[in-house]
Amino acid sequence: MEMASLLRLVALSLLLAVATPVRDITDACSSQVKAADFPHLNGSGLHLTLHHPRSPCSPAPLPADLPFSAVLTHDDARIASLAARLAKTPSSRPTALDESSSLALDESSSPALDESLASVPLGPGTSVGVGNYVTRMGLGTPAKSYVRQAGPVFNPKASSSYASVSCSAPQCSDLTSATLNPAACSRSNVCVYQASYGDSSFSVGYLSKDTVTLGSGSMPNFYYGCGQDNEGLFGRSAGLIGLARNKLSLLYQLAPSLGYSFSYCLPTSSSSSGYLSIGSYNPGQYAYTPMASSSLDDSLYFIKMTGITVAGRPLSVSKSAYSSLPTIIDSGTVITRLPTGVYSALSKAVAAAMKGTPSAPAFSILDTCFQGQASQVRAPAVSMAFAGGAVLKLAARNLLVDVDSATTCLAFAPARSAAIIGNTQQQTFSVVYDVKSNKIGFAAGGCS
Numbered sequence: 146m147e148m149a150s151l152l153r154l155v156a157l158s159l160l161l162a163v164a165t166p167v168r169d170i171t172d173a174c175s176s177q178v179k180a181a182d183f184p185h186l187n188g189s190g191l192h193l194t195l196h197h198p199r200s201p202c203s204p205a206p207l208p209a210d211l212p213f214s215a216v217l218t219h220d221d222a223r224i225a226s227l228a229a230r231l232a233k234t235p236s237s238r239p240t241a242l243d244e245s246s247s248l249a250l251d252e253s254s255s256p257a258l259d260e261s262l263a264s265v266p267l268g269p270g271t272s273v274g275v276g277n278y279v280t281r282m283g284l285g286t287p288a289k290s291y292v293r294q295a296g297p298v299f300n301p302k303a304s305s306s307y308a309s310v311s312c313s314a315p316q317c318s319d320l321t322s323a324t325l326n327p328a329a330c331s332r333s334n335v336c337v338y339q340a341s342y343g344d345s346s347f348s349v350g351y352l353s354k355d356t357v358t359l360g361s362g363s364m365p366n367f368y369y370g371c372g373q374d375n376e377g378l379f380g381r382s383a384g385l386i387g388l389a390r391n392k393l394s395l396l397y398q399l400a401p402s403l404g405y406s407f408s409y410c411l412p413t414s415s416s417s418s419g420y421l422s423i424g425s426y427n428p429g430q431y432a433y434t435p436m437a438s439s440s441l442d443d444s445l446y447f448i449k450m451t452g453i454t455v456a457g458r459p460l461s462v463s464k465s466a467y468s469s470l471p472t473i474i475d476s477g478t479v480i481t482r483l484p485t486g487v488y489s490a491l492s493k494a495v496a497a498a499m500k501g502t503p504s505a506p507a508f509s510i511l512d513t514c515f516q517g518q519a520s521q522v523r524a525p526a527v528s529m530a531f532a533g534g535a536v537l538k539l540a541a542r543n544l545l546v547d548v549d550s551a552t553t554c555l556a557f558a559p560a561r562s563a564a565i566i567g568n569t570q571q572q573t574f575s576v577v578y579d580v581k582s583n584k585i586g587f588a589a590g591g592c593s
């Protein structure tokens with residue numbers, strides 16, 4: 146069986162967690178990284194090391210030959226599923242699986258579920274995989290460290306602290322807001338979650354609880370989805386950590402003891418590592434923007450964009466263009482999506498500022514491309530401003546993304562139903578989500 150913690154839904158977040166007993170980190174990565182690569186719990190909260198999904202230092206790296214076009218295709222599927230999520234309202238309470246149907250589950254049988262489960266109709270969720278950051282965590286007693294689904298999968302029978310969750314437990318009802326699919330109930334009264342992703346990836350399995358190991362500390366009765374049938378683009382990670390605002394996310398399960406806030410720095414593919422911390426943070430270093438409320442989905446994180454400047458000059462669009470769509474901040478989306486008018490103005494302004502650099506043909510969803518690499522071309526200063534005065538001053542690596550060894554493209558695209566601040570633009574900034582005070586803060590220079 147595979148451990149797949151629930152909420153992949155996350156707007157923000159989703160950091161892929163773990164699978165096999167720890168594999169050696171490549172020589173390319175320092176011993177420092179190795180030592181820091183495990184959860185660490187102290188007076189200020191829980192601290193995890195994050196790796197870029199393409200970093201050679203990642204314990205679950207994507208294949209080195211994965212073309213960037215695959216990343217973009219996947220990113221587009223994630224956007225489609227986020228849009229579908231926003232269009233969907235959560236439905237109803239747990240439903241009993243029909244005893245006579247082939248969908249019935251029985252957790253006492255062998256780990257492999259009936260193949261017919263693949264036909265369970267699922268609502269849209271969030272696409273997972275190639276855009277997500279990677280960390281490690283321990284699950285079960287004795288704790289096994291998970292990062293990558295390549296060796297033995299999590300075996301509940303080997304954990305003395307494992308338990309499945311019954312259909313009548315309140316956490317089973319909480320699945321509806323977490324996955325946007327109603328829970329199901331097995332013949333033996335075990336709660337069954339169903340999570341699906343825009344690109345037809347999905348995961349079905351038992352809502353479970355076990356001890357999660359966080360450095361020197363541990364937390365009993367941590368709720369997660371133990372995936373029985375996981376299909377599609379889950380990459381080589383063994384699970385997903387959710388940080389959304391719903392009761393089953395890792396954030397909400399840890400918050401009563403650590404506090405309702407988390408912060409991260411997403412590293413680039415070449416920088417060694419970043420972090421994810423849950424708990425208190427140093428408030429002084431950040432510039433803040435209020436979390437916006439949205440009736441669309443109260444578990445995602447919405448903010449309000451107010452303007453973009455290129456080489457110090459505001460784009461030639463009306464102020465209202467920036468708020469023509471709701472704006473989500475999401476660590477699992479690679480390319481930022483902007484309202485169409487804002488995107489066109491940005492593309493034009495960047496192309497004008499880079500007219501000394503030979504252009505290159507469009508690449509997949511990216512239509513503003515140049516010959517060269519982000520680290521070599523002369524890119525204009527671009528700033529994104531948010532309500533309350535928080536600003537992301539983008540470096541060339543946050544503005545442009547290298548799509549092959551000779552081409553770099555503007556890492557933005559037009560939005561559909563929601564604008565999304567993606568991870569290329571957030572890389573190397575510290576970003577704090579103060580869920581208690583309803584604000585998000587940015588600070589430069591976050592990954593050491």
Ligand SMILES: *[C@@H]1O[C@H](CO)[C@@H](O)[C@H](O)[C@H]1NC(C)=O
Pocket residue numbers: 185187188189190192
């Ligand atoms: C806890 O650990 C983090 C990360 O290692 C460190 O930055 C922080 O200063 C520590 N806080 C305390 C109170 O020890």
